[in-house]
Amino acid sequence: MQQNTFGPISGSTILGGISGKKAIIMAANIRIATVAQGIFQAAKDTDSAVFMELARSECDLKGGYTGFTPKTFSEKMNEAAKATQCVIWALHADHISIKTGSPEEMEGTRQLIDAQIAAGYTSFAIDASHLFNFEGKNVREELEKNIIATTDLARHIKSGMKGKAFGLEVEVGEIGRKDGEGLILTKPQEAVEFIKALQENDVFPQVIAIANGSTHGHTYDASGNVVEQLSIDIPQTRAVAQALRDNHLHVGIAQHGITGTPRDLINQHFPKGDIIKGNVGTFWQDVVFDIFKVYEPALYQEIQEWTLEKYRPLNPGKKDKQVFDGNCKMAIKEFFKQIYSVDERTNDAIRAMAYAESLIFFRSFSSYGTASLVRASMKK
Numbered sequence: 341m342q343q344n345t346f347g348p349i350s351g352s353t354i355l356g357g358i359s360g361k362k363a364i365i366m367a368a369n370i371r372i373a374t375v376a377q378g379i380f381q382a383a384k385d386t387d388s389a390v391f392m393e394l395a396r397s398e399c400d401l402k403g404g405y406t407g408f409t410p411k412t413f414s415e416k417m418n419e420a421a422k423a424t425q426c427v428i429w430a431l432h433a434d435h436i437s438i439k440t441g442s443p444e445e446m447e448g449t450r451q452l453i454d455a456q457i458a459a460g461y462t463s464f465a466i467d468a469s470h471l472f473n474f475e476g477k478n479v480r481e482e483l484e485k486n487i488i489a490t491t492d493l494a495r496h497i498k499s500g501m502k503g504k505a506f507g508l509e510v511e512v513g514e515i516g517r518k519d520g521e522g523l524i525l526t527k528p529q530e531a532v533e534f535i536k537a538l539q540e541n542d543v544f545p546q547v548i549a550i551a552n553g554s555t556h557g558h559t560y561d562a563s564g565n566v567v568e569q570l571s572i573d574i575p576q577t578r579a580v581a582q583a584l585r586d587n588h589l590h591v592g593i594a595q596h597g598i599t600g601t602p603r604d605l606i607n608q609h610f611p612k613g614d615i616i617k618g619n620v621g622t623f624w625q626d627v628v629f630d631i632f633k634v635y636e637p638a639l640y641q642e643i644q645e646w647t648l649e650k651y652r653p654l655n656p657g658k659k660d661k662q663v664f665d666g667n668c669k670m671a672i673k674e675f676f677k678q679i680y681s682v683d684e685r686t687n688d689a690i691r692a693m694a695y696a697e698s699l700i701f702f703r704s705f706s707s708y709g710t711a712s713l714v715r716a717s718m719k720k
């Protein structure tokens with residue numbers, strides 16, 4: 341049935357299908373839906389599996405900051421998949437974030453998940469990494485609240501999916517969190533303890549997000565210029581993957597915050613197969629805004645002025661360039677109508693650029709051919 345409708349397949353089917361292969365599946369955060377068709381077309385042409393995703397902050401029952409609800413996001417992605425006849429893809433809920441674990445927050449989260457399931461999502465990332473207990477006497481105690489919240493929500497997803505397979509990602513170690521000495525990295529033992537505890541609760545994620553030196557969005561130098569991100573700690577990432585393997589836990593790593601990491605570095609040095617899912621978010625927003633600069637200068641200027649007026653006062657001491665760069669995502673919902681009613685030539689350019697950039701990501705992730713692997717595993 342899915343073959344005909346081009347609807348998403350389970351994230352677990354995709355990640356299971358590439359098991360043991362040295363490949364990373366791209367997960368693209370589609371803040372502006374126009375890029376989706378280019379990404380799907382490239383996935384199809386290169387025989388790459390792909391995840392389409394948005395985080396809770398980007399897409400929730402009120403529209404997040406992209407203006408999408410789970411339902412409207414799903415509709416857009418299904419439309420784009422159909423237009424390109426792309427079959428091997430998953431619709432993923434990125435960062436279903438829990439900040440406090442309060443009963444109200446947990447209830448609101450269950451409602452969000454219900455809406456995602458109703459909209460046809462096939463994969464879910466529970467992120468309760470904020471619930472780290474710094475007073476814990478051992479790793480288990482430090483992670484206890486995360487374990488409880490993740491278990492609760494994973495069970496909720498399972499019951500809502502009514503026997504259908506789904507992808508499950510969990511998170512230990514908040515991505516981008518810093519202490520006095522820099523970014524805090526996840527230790528192998530933390531990842532192992534976390535997954536063991538979840539498995540004891542009958543929760544079996546395929547993939548775990550860890551803190552390994554990346555940050556979400558752009559990386560800046562001291563003067564606020566965007567620079568390449570070279571901070572992902574590859575030996576630490578390998579050590580976490582090895583520890584998970586040594587403990588027979590069958591869980592791969594999700595690399596978050598890839599935007600800004602040079603693709604040649606990814607291609608030659610990323611531990612593909614240890615990392616099995618690679619999230620690319622801000623990059624796709626950049627593709628759209630870079631094209632707006634030339635194709636829609638009036639709209640781009642309006643977006644710039646709105647963003648600076650709103651966020652300059654909240655960022656004293658920062659240069660306009662960085663204030664805009666860090667906050668232009670908030671303009672997407674505000675300018676929703678204009679963004680989706682630009683000239684067709686603008687959309688052509690966005691799709692073409694998204695296509696070309698996707699080719700480079702798929703190549704550097706070694707994901708060419710992964711769609712066939714998944715197809716073969718589905719026949720077994």
Ligand SMILES: [Zn+2]
Pocket residue numbers: 435515556596597619
């Ligand atoms: Zn992330």
